[in-house]
Amino acid sequence: MSHTLPAAEPAPPPPGGAAAYRRRLSSKQMEAEVFARATRSIRAAEANPDPIALARAVADNRRLWDAVLMAVLDPANQLPQGLRAQLASLARAVLRECAADAPDLAFIAEMNEQVAAGLWA
Numbered sequence: 001m002s003h004t005l006p007a008a009e010p011a012p013p014p015p016g017g018a019a020a021y022r023r024r025l026s027s028k029q030m031e032a033e034v035f036a037r038a039t040r041s042i043r044a045a046e047a048n049p050d051p052i053a054l055a056r057a058v059a060d061n062r063r064l065w066d067a068v069l070m071a072v073l074d075p076a077n078q079l080p081q082g083l084r085a086q087l088a089s090l091a092r093a094v095l096r097e098c099a100a101d102a103p104d105l106a107f108i109a110e111m112n113e114q115v116a117a118g119l120w121a
Contacts (some may be wrong), residue, residue: 032119038064039112046105054105061108062098065091068115088117 025033026093041057069091071077072084079087097103 018091028119032065032116034111035116042105042109058098058103062095065094
């Protein structure tokens with residue numbers, strides 16, 4: 001005789017933790033956290049020149065800044081035109097650096113930190 005058990009409901013996440021932290025952040029603050037995470041990976045690659053970690057950190061930053069560039073070039077973006085142009089210029093500069101044979105990790109990290117600080121403000 002075979003009995004099937006009803007599917008168990010997934011347990012709700014415990015109160016607190018990462019999910020609760022994210023719920024307390026505004027969308028700007030969550031974006032700042034993405035830049036902070038990218039900065040940490042660049043700083044770690046800078047401190048410990050492991051080629052795999054470096055490639056991963058630069059690739060992650062390239063994806064981040066590609067997303068920034070696409071977002072500010074979107075005609076539906078509601079940021080002021082001047083700010084969008086400045087962010088597009090900054091994104092292009094960081095992307096050029098990410099594409100360099102020997103990217104300036106300090107520059108990339110500094111740009112990430114500046115944007116994150118602006119988002120937290």
